[in-house]
Amino acid sequence: MKLTSFKQKRAAEPRRLYLLGNPNVGKSTVFNAMTGLRQHTGNWSGKTVDAASGKYTYNDREYELTDLPGTHSVNSGFSEESVAARSIARGNGAVTLILADAAALKRGVALALEFLENNGGGAVLCVNFCDIAERRGIKINFEKLSEALGIPTVGITAKKRGDIKRLKELTDKNYDILSKRAAPQGPRSTAEELLKRAAEISNECTEAPTAASSPCCAADRVLTSRIFGIPIMLLFFAGILWLTIEGANYPSELLSRLFAHIKPYLAAYVPSPLKGILVDGIYGTVTWIVAVMLPPMAIFFPLFTLLEDAGFLPRIAFNLDRCYARCGMSGKQCLTQCMGLGCNAVGVCGCRIMPDEKQRTIAVITNSLIPCNGRFAILISLSAIFIGGMVPDRLAGLMPMLCVLALICLAFAVSGGASLFFSKTLFRGSEAAFAMELPEYRRPEILKTLAVSLVTRTIKIVGRAILVSAPIGAVIWLLANMYVGGVPALTRLSLLLDPAGRLIGVDGFILLAFILSLPANEITMPILIMGYTAAGAMADAGSLADLSALLEQNGWTLLTAVNMMILTLFHWPCATTLITIYKETKSPKTLALSFLTPCVIGITLCLITKLLTKAVLLIV
Amino acid sequence: MVIEMRDLMFLSEKNGEFPLDKLSRGSTAVITEIKAAAAAARLAEMGFVPGETVQNGFTSPAGDPTAYLLGGCSLVALRNNEAKNISVRIIAEQKGAL
Structure with a gap:
């Protein structure tokens, strides 16, 4: 996928950014909004199957942003996800934007925790779909979240231009400090421990109405019903x-x-x-x-x-x-x-x-x-x-x-x-398992x-x-x-x-x-x-x-x-x-x-x- | 069918655990164990890890696969032969459809 243009090749190396996130958190939308490119977005996981990159300039600095395919985990052997893992391993000295869905903050926080444990603190947590969360009455305390994770955190709605600008500003301001953070050495937590901590952090930082509306909506009951x-x-x-x-x-x-x-x-x-x-x-x-x-x-x-x-x-x-x-x-x-x-x-x-x-x-x-x-x-x-x-x-x-x-x-x-x-x-062989994410209707x-x-x-x-x-x-x-x-x-x-x-x-x-x-x-x-x-x-x-x-x-x-x-x-x-x-x-x-x-x-x-x-x- | 019910009751009498594919529609349970070691890593990647809550959301017209609401936020479809590798303990039972 050749999306970078040639004329932007300048003497100075562009600052490298990676975009990482669970499937279907709007990565391609954010990518397009930041770089002005048109990568097709689709509301299902696996739509972006290869890493794409594009450039933008902010504050006279050139940035090269690489959009990674949706991933549930940083350490994984899945072919769809290995592209993500490889790119990040190479991305020493770069900053990773971890994208999360405001309505499913826990998953995003779990990914962020895993990333921080494996790759160090060179990351910014960016919480997308704040408009949808707001409509549902979910409130997120970003300062608290930022403190708990030790990285800058911002809440955005990818469709809004102002929000994208805020994200660029935050990245620009913190790039030098973040990109120098080294990967930590030490034991890795299990998925269970990570998830538990993620649940604690996201519970502390969010205020949600007790009867939160669940993604299983009426449409699903009809669309997947036995008769209809x-x-x-x-x-x-x-x-x-x-x-x-x-x-x-x-x-x-x-x-x-x-x-x-x-x-x-x-x-x-x-x-x-x-x-x-x-x-x-x-x-x-x-x-x-x-x-x-x-x-x-x-x-x-x-x-x-x-x-x-x-x-x-x-x-x-x-x-x-x-x-x-x-x-x-x-x-x-x-x-x-x-x-x-x-x-x-x-x-x-x-x-x-x-x-x-x-x-x-x-x-x-x-x-x-x-x-x-x-x-x-x-x-x-x-x-x-x-x-x-x-x-x-x-x-x-x-x-x-x-x-x-x-x-x-x-x-x-x-x-x-x-x-x-x-x-x-x-082509005989064992039947591979089927596990598929069903995205929310948007x-x-x-x-x-x-x-x-x-x-x-x-x-x-x-x-x-x-x-x-x-x-x-x-x-x-x-x-x-x-x-x-x-x-x-x-x-x-x-x-x-x-x-x-x-x-x-x-x-x-x-x-x-x-x-x-x-x-x-x-x-x-x-x-x-x-x-x-x-x-x-x-x-x-x-x-x-x-x-x-x-x-x-x-x-x-x-x-x-x-x-x-x-x-x-x-x-x-x-x-x-x-x-x-x-x-x-x-x-x-x-x-x-x-x-x-x-x-x-x-x-x-x-x-x-x-x-x-x-x-x-x-x-x- | 009778045998299945008896199995289920035996299991639930033992320690309140039963395989995820027996979770009734709309009911919520918490994952206690992933049985098949080979599948554990992949299921964990999808978010099926011990300690996570899981709710039976809805089932496809053919009866398989079923969509589970994981941790109250993401919907993941699993086939029944996968779901039976996941042990759960019930926390909220719901009679009838969601």
Whole structure:
């Protein structure tokens, strides 16, 4: 994670700061507020899996702040937590900001005590979420706390700018004294002793109403109840999908009309030898991606981020853990799969939260069975054309949503089945324990979340898609316009693949589109469209109606559409994901399995649907 | 079921201790011992250490895992086969749901 900028390299060494805290005490928020950076925060532990660092200047002094992943303990062997331990061991001569949650002060004090015992007094205790604690009537005496621990202590609300400034001021004032404190020698206390002392200290320093409201709230009782738990989750998800599909319709239509309108003007300015490749090749591909992908993503991801920030995702993992346990996995896999819905490469990185090596490898391999946003757009448009077209108009909006929901459930089920297969065959081993923190529900900062998720996720992902698709658009156009023996090269290639395609109920163009879209899944449809309109120009298939007509002209049936959707779900991970898998696991075996597993599943399912269709046709 | 109840009563007669997974919903207990040595370190990291209070918060739709409120401040989900390694002594019993 490269977040430090180069221009800030000055002669003087920056003062080093570390940010340490129990999971889910708002470290990433404090980090972002202090450094002005945008590390994505999520309301569940393990969101920050790698240490990130950033710089800020206060009082003409430069500081380098390193955000450590959430930790329960300074001495631990957990892979998620060892990054924290290592960094602190190296951090001699630095100051550590220990972050605590005001509503769970005891845990924070226990961590502080453990830190002080192991690393000495070079620390500042910073108590976050003071606003929430205040609302609950909890009062903390910071002077007393500071005295008891022997380190400076400050209470903040990370969202408030003034509070962050106070934290910076306190750090600045005490840095010289604190950074020189040496690590003490002596016996270490046991966890039990530390906790007891922490309880004493935090009790002395806090005044809480006797009937303190507990984090088990009514929402949990409903969300995890036997009857409503699972249906509510599905309803939430269906709601998001419906909003996405319905909401994206209009802007998509508008964008594609706008791009079609601009096209002739653009064509007039481009010199004619380049017109084909620039306007029909690159402009056609890029605008298709923007018109079709951008609107659903701009709606889906912010909504999904809101659920994530509110603390909803860990409850899903909690509800479904039993299903995952049956597959030899942990409910945490659900979190990695949800990340995979955004981008499989991100999901693969997220597999670090899995409790052991075996589960991590399986989670990595099965992650690309979950459709990422690039494939999402294909599923949405195909189901709108083929499934939406089969039902009366007033249901047309609902059907694609149900269809996509069903496909996603299928993807999760297949992913579970594959996990079960791997945990029973290739990667045997004891079942690792499941212990997961369920964060408190927090009201997400709606506007900020929307803005950040639009910038960090949507724009970034669409930007990458455009960068990849522009050159490929040019290549495809060349292939479509290079005649080999009187036939375009693209058509020739697809004819080669056609027998294989027919065997699994699709055609050569579809297979070719999947092969050529290895760099990014988003460009599967544009390639397909360009292949079909093999004259080279992409017909203005921006709108769904045009696309529908084009596909039907090329002999698409319901079977073709269904198998195309199956292949969209299960073919092979895109190049970015494959590279990430190798970087994360350094294992060629895992890489090969990640590639082959979806291939085999997709082809098998396509063969099954084809045989079923044949059987049905024979009977009818 | 009958045998389980008898086991439980035998245990509670002995020294008032029983495994955490038998703690009824809404009831609060104090941790007395972590039985499996291998799991002890990891459970301690999550905050399950002797002396800490633990309340059965709520259970997932499938009956496993269960979310425990540790020390009155953090919610941690544990599977039943983990929770049975933790011995607790009851301090506040609650009948029915939380």
